[in-house]
Amino acid sequence: MEQVTSLNRLELLQVADAVAREKAIERDIVLGAMEEAIQKAARSRYGQENDIVAEIDRKSGEIRLARHLEVVEEVENDAQQIRVEDALARNPDAQVGDFISEPLPPLDFGRIAAQTAKQVIVTKVREAERARQYEEYKDRIGEIVNGLVKRVEYGNVTVDLGRAEAVLRRDELLPRETFRQGDRVRAYIYDVREEPRGPQIFLSRSHPLFMSKLFAQEVPEVYDGIIEIREVARDPGSRAKIAVLSNDSSIDPVGACVGMRGSRVQAVVNELQGEKIDIIQWSPDPATFIVNALAPAEVAKVVLDEDAQRVEVVVPTDQLSLAIGRRGQNVRLASQLTHWEIDILTEEEESERRQKEFRDRSQHFIDTLEVDEMVAQLLVTEGFADVEDVAYASIDELASVEGFDDELAEALHERAEEYLERMDAELTSKRQELGVTDEVAEVANMSPAMLVRLGENGVKTLDDLADLAGDELAELLSDWEVSIDDCNAIIMAARAHWFDDEEADGEAQAGDGEAGSAAADEAAEEPADGQRPQD
Structure with a gap:
């Protein structure tokens, strides 16, 4: 026993x-x-x-x-x-x-x-x-792992990593990619979370960083940090763009990633089921970077609007379809890669648009300043966009325009100021008709045109303005170049009277308290019959 x-x-x-x-x-x-x-x-x-x-x-x-x-x-x-x-x-x-x-x-x-x-x-x-499992894999986010397909359910793949199981969801697979039980799979760990049913390891084959990690495995210079992968944009399974930069001037980053006869990039392409990859040179200059990103299309000119993070790209007519790409794929990937919104125009379209802008601006000066067509066109040619530009320019600046003299410059300046005053008066009258109060008009950085816009949208008192959020005011004033910080400053100025009222109420209560205390002191000093005490 x-x-x-x-x-x-x-x-x-x-x-x-x-x-x-x-x-x-x-x-x-x-x-x-x-x-x-x-x-x-x-x-x-x-x-x-x-x-x-x-x-x-x-x-x-x-x-x-x-x-x-x-x-x-x-x-x-x-x-x-x-x-x-x-x-x-x-x-x-x-x-x-x-x-x-x-x-x-x-x-x-x-x-x-x-x-x-x-x-x-x-x-x-x-x-x-x-x-x-959680302790082992929580610090491995960003790594590429290899595993065996354990089961496939509704398109979601469960992968056996040896010491843990991971999930490769259907939307993280490449399009038209299928796996069967026992297949080997390589994927990127993009998240590890603790959930009620246990820690979950999430894999992806469509994540942009999966491509970066694959290049790090295939290109020693990337692994060693000599070449940096600065940006990646992917249309998974179809096409991708990758921006690279070399920290060593003697090494060509694009050539190193392509490899001898394309061997290195081909290894990545094979892993990604034939996804085409454009490798481009990264540049700190936005214009240069955008031109590179639109490759293989040739670009004639770019016009940047840094405030709106928007760029206008002009291409020859025969390059338009190449620049846009199939179903807009090329320009979409270039936009994702550069983080700029890209508008593509042909040279003919840009020429027509500029001619229309020239005609519209010239007609604007003819109507507002009562000048002939030649004077209006000279103003537009010199870069004056509207009447405000003329009114705020100095007499010397106007006189320096070819064909203008001091007398004409003074006349234009005077007419521009008179026009602006007349428009301000009309807008002020309209603002008053809409019921926008003078207190709102006194708020800093608010033009008469802005006040009319507020009145048309039901913002008529300081309280109406103070109740707005910064993004709501920015949306109302979207026709003017007003930043979100400026909008917040306007709203805080409108709320100032709330704090003034609170302080006034506090002082009034304090005053009442002091008065009551003084009355009590006097009552304590006086005898009950109202007579002063005898010495």
Whole structure:
């Protein structure tokens, strides 16, 4: 009997070692799960109210069961307490508040108790395995991993990474890409999250950084940091653009990424199911970078609007379809790569548009300044866009226009100012008709035209203006170059009267309090009959 018991103890430790190795968790965690399972089974046998502790000897495998009892003066719970007199009989040093351990006989597991213990052990081991997986993979976000397809459900692929399982969702796969059980797969870890069902490792093959990591594996200069991959834009499975920069002037970054006869880039293309890759030179100059990004199309001219982060690209007519690309793919990827909105025009379209702008501006000066067509065209040619530009320009600046003299410059300047004053008066009148108060008009950085726009949208009082959010005001004033910071400053100026009112109320309450205190002092000094006290 002793030999059988010894064998069972040895088997217990061997099972713990085997589970620890298989699940890659600590041996003590497995033994701790076994102890908890034995405790649960023992409570089922001896009663749930008992405080039973199980201990497995880490060397011999012997299982020891004991019931813990608290030493008390008066016993209220027989299952968990013992009188101090009885405790002293077992331990002469026992004191009230101590716990003594009462050994229990070995437990003979029944079928139900064994099944319960098994469930506890499996649950605890699974929790420990999940915790180990999360700790192992939480710092590996951004790495490429290789695994085997374990199963495919509704297009979502479960990948066995060896020490963990990961999920490759359908929307993270390349289009028309299919996997079967047992296939090898390479993917990018883009997220590791703890979820109620355990830690989840999310993989992707369509993520832009997957391409960057593949180039780092295929191009030693990228891995060593000599060549930097600054930007990546992908249309997964179809086409991609990658911007590279060399930190060594003697190394061509594009040539290094392409490789001898295209061997390096071809290895990445093969991994990405034939996705075409444009490798371009990154440049700190936005115009140069945008021209490079639109390759293979040739660009004639670019016009940047840095405030709107927008660029107008002019290309020859025969390059238009190449610049736009199939279904707009080329210009879309170039926009993603450069973070600029790109508008593409042909040289003919740009010429027509500029001619129309020239005619419109010339007609504007003819109508507002009452000048002939030649004078209006000279103003437009010199870069004057509207009447405000003429009014704010100096007499000398106007006189410097070829064909203008001081007299004409003064006349133009005077007419521009008169026109602006007349327009301001008309706008002010309209603002008053709309019911926009003078308090709103006094807010800094608000032009009459802006005030009319506010009135047309129901913003008529300081409170109406103060209730707006910065982005709401920016949307109302979108026709003017008003930044979100300026809008916030306008709103805070409109709210100033709220704080003034609060301070006034506070001072009034303080004044009432002081008056009441003074009256009380006077009442205390006066006798009850209103007579001054006699000396």
